[in-house]
Amino acid sequence: MDKICIEELKIFAHHGVFEHENTNGQNFYVNAVLYTDTEKAGMLDELSCSVDYSKVCALLERVMTENTYRLIETAAQTAAEAVLREFPAVRAVDMEIRKPEAPIDMEFVSVSVKIHRGWHRAVIALGSNVGDSRRYITDAVEQLCACPQMRNVRCSELIVTKPYGYTNQDDFLNGAVLCETLLSPHGLLEFMQEIEKSAHRTREIHWGPRTLDLDLILYDEDIISDPDLIVPHPDMHNRTFVLKPVAELAPYYRHPVLGMTMMQLLERLEKK
Numbered sequence: 001m002d003k004i005c006i007e008e009l010k011i012f013a014h015h016g017v018f019e020h021e022n023t024n025g026q027n028f029y030v031n032a033v034l035y036t037d038t039e040k041a042g043m044l045d046e047l048s049c050s051v052d053y054s055k056v057c058a059l060l061e062r063v064m065t066e067n068t069y070r071l072i073e074t075a076a077q078t079a080a081e082a083v084l085r086e087f088p089a090v091r092a093v094d095m096e097i098r099k100p101e102a103p104i105d106m107e108f109v110s111v112s113v114k115i116h117r118g119w120h121r122a123v124i125a126l127g128s129n130v131g132d133s134r135r136y137i138t139d140a141v142e143q144l145c146a147c148p149q150m151r152n153v154r155c156s157e158l159i160v161t162k163p164y165g166y167t168n169q170d171d172f173l174n175g176a177v178l179c180e181t182l183l184s185p186h187g188l189l190e191f192m193q194e195i196e197k198s199a200h201r202t203r204e205i206h207w208g209p210r211t212l213d214l215d216l217i218l219y220d221e222d223i224i225s226d227p228d229l230i231v232p233h234p235d236m237h238n239r240t241f242v243l244k245p246v247a248e249l250a251p252y253y254r255h256p257v258l259g260m261t262m263m264q265l266l267e268r269l270e271k272k
Contacts, residue, residue: 001091002038004053006060007031008098013064015075018103022068026101029110030060030079033094034087035118051087059086072097072113080117081182085148092118117182119151120220123250124177124192125233125242126155127213128199133173134158136199136212141177143195149182156245170209176217176245185219189229192216217242221256232257237265 009030014022034051041050063079080095098112124144128136137158145153158175181188192214199212217233224231232255236242243266246253251263258265 001035004034004036004038004051004056005032006034006053006057009057009060011061011064013068013075015064015069015072015099016103017070021103026099028064028072028075029098029100030064031094031096031098032056032060032079032083034083034090035092035094036089051089056083056087059083072099072111073115076113076115077117080115081149084117084119084182085151092116119180119182121218122179122181122188122216122220123218123246123253124179125213125215125217125236125245126158126175126177127172127215127241128211129163129170129172130209130211133211137173137175140195140199140212140214143198144177144179147181147191149187149191151180153177153179154249156248159241159244161241172241174241174245176242176249178246178249185216185222185224185229185231188219189216215242217246218253218256221254223256238269240266240269243269 011028011030012025013028014025015028016022034056036051038050041047059082060079063082064075067078069075076095076097079097080093083093084090094114094116096112096114098110100110102111104111126137126140141153141155144150154177156176158173161172161174163172183191196212196214215233216229216231217236219231222231233242237255237258243262247262247266252261254261255265260268
């Protein structure tokens with residue numbers, strides 16, 4: 001991926017933990033690396049095919065001057081997300097906020113926060129078999145669409161399926177969502193759990209009845225295994241109610257462990 005670099009953009013703003021920083025203000029310096037594809041712009045010599053860095057600088061100035069943050073971590077996060085939302089051609093960004101006038105009673109050059117943020121592809125499985133299942137799922141998709149850290153949210157057709165694992169319960173309504181997100185895998189998991197909580201989700205029986213179930217199935221090509229999250233979902237390749245909606249949305253999305261596409265996994269499972 002190509003890079004457009006902005007170095008030492010000087011912005012006078014009012015950020016800091018101490019009151020005098022918010023009142024008096026100080027100079028901040030912003031460094032940004034924009035990850036984008038410049039091939040077409042380079043061949044056609046057309047600004048419309050690239051990212052207008054003067055507009056990026058103007059946006060960074062607005063973010064830094066129209067708000068007051070206690071932490072430069074917040075300033076960096078807000079600036080990075082603003083660039084990524086405002087300029088769709090930017091896939092990722094390195095953002096550094098430098099604070100050379102920080103209130104430190106020692107000799108120093110500068111303190112700064114550097115972060116990397118970008119758009120990630122995620123697949124979320126949806127399920128419900130308690131109450132108005134269609135409404136629970138529709139509300140969940142609407143919350144995903146409304147999240148400022150999400151874009152290009154697409155939902156599959158919803159299908160009725162037999163319960164899996166614990167079979168002494170009503171049929172499920174299942175589907176899947178394909179989206180792009182700025183959230184980390186664990187950040188996305190926390191957001192999904194908040195959506196489940198809003199639907200009064202309880203966990204009384206493993207694989208039991210539920211008003212709403214959201215599972216993070218895939219996240220880019222990442223492989224994650226920790227006490228809170230396993231991605232890809234460890235049993236997705238055995239679940240038709242997961243593979244069928246996912247294959248509808250992204251038939252050629254390749255499972256990072258098994259090496260097969262969603263369509264291939266579905267066809268193999270249906271043959272069994």
